[in-house]
Amino acid sequence: MELFKKYLIFYGKRFALAFIIAFTILFAFILREPKISFFGNIFENPLYKFVYQQSTFIFFIKYLTFAFSIFAIITIALSIYYKLLNKKKEAKQSKIEESIVNNIMTFLYSEKDLKDIRDNNITDLKTLGKTNFKKKILINLILSIAEQTKGEIREKIVRLAEELNIYAWIEEYIKSPYLEDRILAIKAVSHFKIRGFENIIMKRISSKIPVLRTESFIALIRLNQTKDLSFLMYHDKFISMFDINNIVNTVSELNKKDINYSGLINAKNSRVAIIGVVLARKNKRKEQKYSIRKRLEDNDSDLRREAFIAHAALFGTMTDFNYITERLSNQDDHLKRAVIPYLSSCNDKDLLSSYLNELIVRDSFTVKIEALKLMMSTNFSSVIGYSKSKDPSIVAAFREVSDYNIL
Amino acid sequence: MPIIETYLNNFLFAFLIVLFVLYVVISVLSAFELRKYIQKNKYTDYKSILRFEIIPSVSIIAPAYNEEKSIVENIKCLLSLYYPKQEVIIVNDGSKDKTLELVIEAFDLIKVDYAFETIIYTKRVRGIYKSRKSEFSSLIVVDKENGGKGDALNAGINISRCDLFMAIDVDSIIEPDAIVKMVKPFIEEEEGRKIIASGGVVRVANSCEINNGRIVKVVYPKNIWAKFQVLEYFRAFTLGRMAWSRINGLLIISGAFGMFDRELVLKIGGYDTTTVGEDLELVVRMRRYMHEVEKKKYRIVFIPDPLCWTEVPSSLNILGKQRNRWTRGAIDTLQKHSKLFFNPKYGRMGMLSYPYWVFFEWLGPIFEFSGLIFFIYVILAGLLNVSTFLMFLALVYSFSILFSFFAVFYESFTYNKYKGSSYLLNLLLFATLEMIIYHPFIVYFSIKGNFDFFILRKRHGWGKMNRVGFKSKKQ
Numbered sequence: 001m002e003l004f005k006k007y008l009i010f011y012g013k014r015f016a017l018a019f020i021i022a023f024t025i026l027f028a029f030i031l032r033e034p035k036i037s038f039f040g041n042i043f044e045n046p047l048y049k050f051v052y053q054q055s056t057f058i059f060f061i062k063y064l065t066f067a068f069s070i071f072a073i074i075t076i077a078l079s080i081y082y083k084l085l086n087k088k089k090e091a092k093q094s095k096i097e098e099s100i101v102n103n104i105m106t107f108l109y110s111e112k113d114l115k116d117i118r119d120n121n122i123t124d125l126k127t128l129g130k131t132n133f134k135k136k137i138l139i140n141l142i143l144s145i146a147e148q149t150k151g152e153i154r155e156k157i158v159r160l161a162e163e164l165n166i167y168a169w170i171e172e173y174i175k176s177p178y179l180e181d182r183i184l185a186i187k188a189v190s191h192f193k194i195r196g197f198e199n200i201i202m203k204r205i206s207s208k209i210p211v212l213r214t215e216s217f218i219a220l221i222r223l224n225q226t227k228d229l230s231f232l233m234y235h236d237k238f239i240s241m242f243d244i245n246n247i248v249n250t251v252s253e254l255n256k257k258d259i260n261y262s263g264l265i266n267a268k269n270s271r272v273a274i275i276g277v278v279l280a281r282k283n284k285r286k287e288q289k290y291s292i293r294k295r296l297e298d299n300d301s302d303l304r305r306e307a308f309i310a311h312a313a314l315f316g317t318m319t320d321f322n323y324i325t326e327r328l329s330n331q332d333d334h335l336k337r338a339v340i341p342y343l344s345s346c347n348d349k350d351l352l353s354s355y356l357n358e359l360i361v362r363d364s365f366t367v368k369i370e371a372l373k374l375m376m377s378t379n380f381s382s383v384i385g386y387s388k389s390k391d392p393s394i395v396a397a398f399r400e401v402s403d404y405n406i407l
Numbered sequence: 408m409p410i411i412e413t414y415l416n417n418f419l420f421a422f423l424i425v426l427f428v429l430y431v432v433i434s435v436l437s438a439f440e441l442r443k444y445i446q447k448n449k450y451t452d453y454k455s456i457l458r459f460e461i462i463p464s465v466s467i468i469a470p471a472y473n474e475e476k477s478i479v480e481n482i483k484c485l486l487s488l489y490y491p492k493q494e495v496i497i498v499n500d501g502s503k504d505k506t507l508e509l510v511i512e513a514f515d516l517i518k519v520d521y522a523f524e525t526i527i528y529t530k531r532v533r534g535i536y537k538s539r540k541s542e543f544s545s546l547i548v549v550d551k552e553n554g555g556k557g558d559a560l561n562a563g564i565n566i567s568r569c570d571l572f573m574a575i576d577v578d579s580i581i582e583p584d585a586i587v588k589m590v591k592p593f594i595e596e597e598e599g600r601k602i603i604a605s606g607g608v609v610r611v612a613n614s615c616e617i618n619n620g621r622i623v624k625v626v627y628p629k630n631i632w633a634k635f636q637v638l639e640y641f642r643a644f645t646l647g648r649m650a651w652s653r654i655n656g657l658l659i660i661s662g663a664f665g666m667f668d669r670e671l672v673l674k675i676g677g678y679d680t681t682t683v684g685e686d687l688e689l690v691v692r693m694r695r696y697m698h699e700v701e702k703k704k705y706r707i708v709f710i711p712d713p714l715c716w717t718e719v720p721s722s723l724n725i726l727g728k729q730r731n732r733w734t735r736g737a738i739d740t741l742q743k744h745s746k747l748f749f750n751p752k753y754g755r756m757g758m759l760s761y762p763y764w765v766f767f768e769w770l771g772p773i774f775e776f777s778g779l780i781f782f783i784y785v786i787l788a789g790l791l792n793v794s795t796f797l798m799f800l801a802l803v804y805s806f807s808i809l810f811s812f813f814a815v816f817y818e819s820f821t822y823n824k825y826k827g828s829s830y831l832l833n834l835l836l837f838a839t840l841e842m843i844i845y846h847p848f849i850v851y852f853s854i855k856g857n858f859d860f861f862i863l864r865k866r867h868g869w870g871k872m873n874r875v876g877f878k879s880k881k882q
Contacts, residue, residue: 061802068805075812076835079819083831086823179446187450210595211447238598242591245459278460306461334570334670365524366568399520 002172010177028063032056089133096137100125104145108156122163135169139188142166146191161192174200183215190219198225206237214243221250228260232272239271241302248278259283265291270300277303281310289315296327305335312342321346325355333364340370344378353379360386365393372401412781412790419778423803426767430810436650437817444649444711445821453587456594457491463593464492465586465666466567469577470559471497475504479513481577484620486546490586494545496563497577501530501553510548514538521547527561527677530554535566555867556662557678557685564677567669574686576663576717580612580622585714589666592708601701603693604667605708606652606660608644610824611637612716622716627830630721634837635845637825640719641814645711645821652709656760658694660707662686664715671696682743683867684736691744691756698753713822727852734856735866737769772853804842811838 030036034048051059103125125138142164146157161167166188173185174197186204189197202225204216217239225231229251239247251259264276265288273295280288292314295307308331311324321343328336340359346352352374359371376383386398456462467485471478478497485495499507510516516536523535529551536548551562560574571593575581585607593602613633616624628634651657660667662685672678675696678685690707697705720726741764748765750757785791815834818824825834859865 058798061798065798065802065805068802068809072805072809072812075809075816079812079816079831079835080828082816083819083823083828086819180449183450209447211451215450240596241461241594242456245461245594246455248460249455249458282460302461365522369522393522393524396520396522400522403520 003175006172006176006178006181024067028060031063032059092133093137096134097141100138100141104141104157104160107160108153122160125160125164136184138164139166139169139184143184143187143191158192161188166192167194170194170197179209179212183211186212186215186219190215190222193223195223198223202231205235210240210242214246217243217247218250221247221256222254228258228263229256229275230260230263232275233260233263233267235272236269239269239275244271244274244278247275248282251279252282257283261285261288262291265295270295270298270303273298274300274303274306277306277310281306281313284314286314289320293323296324301335304331305338308335308339309342312339313345316345316347318348318351321348321351321355333367336363336367337370340367340374344374349378353382357382360394360397361391365397368394368397369400372397376401412785415777415781419774419781422774426771427806429763429767430806433646433650434810434813436653437646440649440653441645441711441817441821448591451591453584453591456587456591457489459491459594462492463570463590464494464568465490465590466563466569466572466669467493467495467575467586468560468563468567468572469495469497469575470500470556470563471502471506471577472500472553472556472559473502473504473506474577475502475506475509477578478506479509480620482510482514482546484580485575485577486543487620488581488583488586490590492569493586494547494567494569496547496549496566498549498551498559498563500551500555500559507548507550511536514543514546514548515540516546516548521566523566526565526673529558529562529565532562532566555680557680557682560685561677561680564669564672570669571666572669572672573664573666574662575665575715578718579609579663580617580620580716581664582712582714582716583621585664586666588710588712588714592706592710593666593668600704600706601697602668602708603671603697603705604660604665604690605710606648606657606665607710607714608648608712609640609661609663609715609717610644610713611640611719613718613721615716625824625826627825627827627833628721632723632726632845633719633721634833635841636719636726638811638814638834638838638841639845641818642811645817646810646814648709649711651760652707654755654759655706656755656763657707657709658690658756658760658764659687660690660709661715663717667693674700679743681867682736682739683732684740687736688740688743691740691747691761694756695744695747695753698756711821713824723848726848727855730849730852731856731859734769734772734853735860737764738857738860739866741765741769772850773857775850776854807842808839811841 031045031047031051034045034052036043036045054062107122142157142161146154146161149157170185170188173181174189176182176185182204185197186201188194189201198220201216201219201223204212205220207213207216220231221229232247259276259279261276261280265273265280267273267276276288277292277295279285280292289311292307292310295303296311298304298307308324308328311320315321315324324339325343328339331339336359340356343352343355356371356375356378360368360375363371372383372386383398383401386394387402389395389398467488469481469485474481482495482497485497497510499510515538517539518534519537521535521537523532531552533550533552536550538544538546547566549562549566551559554562563574564572571590573586573589589605589607592605596602611628611633612622613628613630614626615622616626628637648657648659665686667689671693672689675689675692677689679688679692682688694705694707697703720729741761744761747753747757747761749762753761782791782796812835815831815838819831825831
């Protein structure tokens, strides 16, 4: 019923707006008619006597002026109305928030058992479920506490959510026509690990609305939709850097270990592969060497860069180093600059110095600087020689790197 | 009426109708775009971006010329913006006052051997300074010979090593979360559609209370000309640019506040230093490059959040100089890129944005002025039909008020930065007075700009722009 009401209001507002616009246009034609027939009834037009003598052009101009003036008055009224409404809403919201926070804090930090507390606090909080406005404030507050807490307090908050039966509200919100309701519901599902909405959320990872997609990805990971993140492997839509970062951060925050690295890195979708590569690097999954290598030549420049970084960071043997540096030469400066700092993991410092020297002599100015910076930290003594180089760009790069005021 | 007068009459009427239709379309499009943006970002946790693994680095480039009054405070404000991969590049464009000395002293700067390549030609860089204090390690101060705003920005772009750069006016006040909000569209890039720039709303800071380079209280300006400009900025940014962003037809990102893909800007040779409308010209050239060379889909995004506050001219004299410069800059850019005019090869830019700028931003005031001359002629020739005139006046007046009220409504409904009901009534009053008091001056300044550009051939001068300065809370 609540959901039906929401849809009614949602489409009702749009219909009302369309009706006003249509009526404004139609009214111009109605005014020009002496009599109006409506469902078989004929009405006299009382305004006809004012307009019948006017030419269509003059009537059109006057009518537009009239319509603009009326709309201007409506706009002023709405501006004042929303200004006052917002002010009232803010005051009301802070009052309700204060009351809810007090109740929740008593619930969280009271030494009494849950049953006693229920009598004192839960009943008060439950009364908030009567209006949509209060319900949203309550869910938002519970969510923000859940997001910021861990351990026992978080468990208590989850229990409180159960006690309040906010799950019933979630069902209404997740199917709501309003985007903000859907996002709120997905966040709640994700934080309180509410089961039963996985299919709806799964569809939303392909939504055209970025924020819905992001929250859906996060929710599915938190819900542990597939233990090893394999739901991502079959995702065939483009994933933005914003979503990739959010996915990686969520996995890291949850300290998730059961990840199908190989499946992700070898995924057909290069954006999924980026997630796999970054996670493999962060979690030092050296066994993924050959999967990562396959991605060094990928067409997706973001994936290629992350694969190079992961390879450079994880594998430091001579063979590995030679493998990556041979391929690095063909890449653009942007990628080279991003990868150079990670080359420090190379076990053979002479080999590293020799490669860095190659970059310093042959590569572009910005690459020279990055190479010199790394050389400064790995083989300080060999850097001094560049101060006397015949290449002015090397001397300039050396001066910068050796200037201790440049942090 | 003789035939020529009839034609002129019909032409001006047709222009009026097209203008009305266009403004209605702008209002509708901006309503959709604004709603979409607010819905999309209402629940975005911007702080999460600070913890991201893969994010672009950003250089904030702020040219400074004779800014000794506020430079130290302004730099402190820029250094306090939060973003994990950022550097602040202040380019002292040959200031004649103590701008550089004050900065050196305040931030304990020392001349360093910071290496850079002159990819874009600029006036000579005399030195680069870094701070000896680790808390200011992200600050780079460039001292160069005077070459104008575009030249200073180009020097900053040369020195920057970041993926993106944010060009700002050093005396603007930037909200702490501005970089994060401006970067978000770049990391939200959709498949095959490169984001090449993002622009943000600029708001009027006159009379606002400022403390430590931050707005602590938003106050509606007390100065009459600033009051009109608040309304003008609402319309231009909240309605106009949002609408153009919706259809990916944005041709300008304000010189006071915009973020750009550095690599792309380097490819096109940076800012044009021969024009006073370098902000408009840069965006047009970036778009042309995407069409002509890269041949890739791209987007320029506009962020409706009020992220940048600036002091607007509070005297007619300064306002006149500013608008004169804007007009000359627009004409210069439109002339340089005349190839775009109704050229389908350039998509919406060629078929919509560019013609819009020609007919309404450049020629609009000329048509208005011609209408006035024609009106005077009609009176003198005894051809005026008073009732028809009053009827048309009422039409134009009611529409212009409606459009302004609409912008005020959007602001009240969305960001609602100015508090108090008196502000709203004040704004509504000024919206009704604008057409009588403010608008004629704006048309005059634009005509003067055309005159200076075409007749006097004054194409490059900025004119002296004296500012009152912000009111600090301590004062």
